[in-house]
Amino acid sequence: MKHPFASTCLGFCLSTFAALSSAGVPDPALADEIADPEATGGTILLQADFNALPLDTPIGQGGAAAGQPFEVPSLLSAIVRNSAFPTPSLDIGWAGDPITAATVRFSFLGEQEVTDGLVDIRIDLVPGSWSQYNVYLREHGGAARSYSTITLGGSGGMTISDAAGQATSVGGIWSPGSLVKLHWRYDMDQRIYTLWVNDVPRVTDRAFGVAPDGRGIGGLLVGMAWNTPTNSLISVDNIDVRRIDDVIFADSFEPASPTASGSQH
Numbered sequence: 001m002k003h004p005f006a007s008t009c010l011g012f013c014l015s016t017f018a019a020l021s022s023a024g025v026p027d028p029a030l031a032d033e034i035a036d037p038e039a040t041g042g043t044i045l046l047q048a049d050f051n052a053l054p055l056d057t058p059i060g061q062g063g064a065a066a067g068q069p070f071e072v073p074s075l076l077s078a079i080v081r082n083s084a085f086p087t088p089s090l091d092i093g094w095a096g097d098p099i100t101a102a103t104v105r106f107s108f109l110g111e112q113e114v115t116d117g118l119v120d121i122r123i124d125l126v127p128g129s130w131s132q133y134n135v136y137l138r139e140h141g142g143a144a145r146s147y148s149t150i151t152l153g154g155s156g157g158m159t160i161s162d163a164a165g166q167a168t169s170v171g172g173i174w175s176p177g178s179l180v181k182l183h184w185r186y187d188m189d190q191r192i193y194t195l196w197v198n199d200v201p202r203v204t205d206r207a208f209g210v211a212p213d214g215r216g217i218g219g220l221l222v223g224m225a226w227n228t229p230t231n232s233l234i235s236v237d238n239i240d241v242r243r244i245d246d247v248i249f250a251d252s253f254e255p256a257s258p259t260a261s262g263s264q265h
């Protein structure tokens with residue numbers, strides 16, 4: 001069965017491929033994946049590994065097509081560095097006083113949202129010091145819909161919550177300099193998700209509690225709580241977001257439909 005997103009994504013992905021290539025997205029496998037998603041598992045919505053971006057320089061805000069954030073608020077610095085990871089990553093810290101919580105926002109290609117089907121979301125984190133770090137999955141351009149809220153707390157603990165509440169506590173998951181790998185899989189039809197932390201499932205098939213309203217997951221946000229030290233620092237790398245159920249393109253030469261799942265906002 002051809003997924004309804006497939007026909008849209010055929011044209012969409014081909015048109016965005018040129019942008020991705022010219023922007024120098026460094027993953028050499030990207031072209032093959034877009035040309036043959038069935039072989040490599042899905043359609044890429046966002047890849048950011050920062051490897052080809054200028055070092056020791058504030059990152060641009062070119063969005064997913066450039067492998068960059070959609071928005072960096074003035075309260076934060078977001079600089080590409082060779083620091084916590086084997087390859088360049090994005091170091092997020094305070095640019096000034098931590099007067100309110102702030103996050104760097106990543107969006108998906110074309111600022112689309114995923115409203116149905118399956119989507120995998122991955123990000124690797126290395127906290128640089130004891131602080132409180134937040135990672136959110138939200139709709140594009142807003143924060144009203146809590147598909148996921150992850151908090152790395154000052155004692156090395158982690159809490160996982162969403163619009164359904166039900167905060168799950170995970171103790172002893174991180175310390176400064178440690179690697180924290182987050183991997184979510186959302187079933188937007190069943191309205192459930194699974195979260196792996198360092199490849200261990202911490203939430204399995206849990207309802208996320210956001211009522212269907214035509215919006216979907218379109219934002220990945222990383223930052224700090226307001227009451228954190230000015231030297232708070234978190235390095236992020238290997239961001240990868242992809243649909244994993246729209247892999248059959250063989251008969252998808254219909255015109256793109258604006259009613260497909262990848263709604264634009």
Ligand SMILES: [Ca+2]
Pocket residue numbers: 049050051085087088089237238
């Ligand atoms: Ca990297």
